Amino acid sequence: MPVVEAGFVVLDCAEPEKLAVFYKEFMDAEETDASANRVEIRGADGTRLAFRRDVNATPPSWPRPENSLQAHLEFVVTDLDEAERKVVELGGRPLETKDASGPFETRGYADPAGHSFTLRRVTPTAPKQG
Structure with a gap:
């Protein structure tokens, strides 16, 4: 029997139900x-998130240079x-929408409580020929 039955990424926020x-x-x-004081969800892909009530929660300040990014989704x-349209429609906001160089295209956002997350698209590559 495993010691750990499930893992969650837990986000502290003032209103867990809304987040x-x-x-x-x-x-x-x-x-x-x-x-x-807590709501747990599971995505179709199995990703588990939880939202914990913290009435004193303050949004992270990333991407301001005085704070480093500790963690993000x-x-x-x-x-x-x-x-991006869905994020904005649901109340999120862009933080950084420029495309990154390399094999990935990424854009940064904040959820309605201010937690940062990234959308990433892997650039399809053509199969090797010959």
Whole structure:
């Protein structure tokens, strides 16, 4: 029997119910558990997130240079523009939407409570010939 039964990324926020709705809608997830101070969801791909009430929570300040990025969520998407429209429609906001160089295209956002996350699209590559 494993020692760990499930792992979660937990985001502290003032209103876990509202933040859970944002991520449930964005990830097409389902709520798996809820209490007065915590809501847990699981995405269709198995990703598990939890939102814990902290009435004193303050949003991270990334990408301001005086603070380093400690952690963030990253979501792989097939269409960055479509995903961005959904994020904004659900109450998120762009932080950094310039395309990164290299094999990935990424854009940075903040959820309605200010937590940063990244949308990433892997650039398809043609199969090797010969």
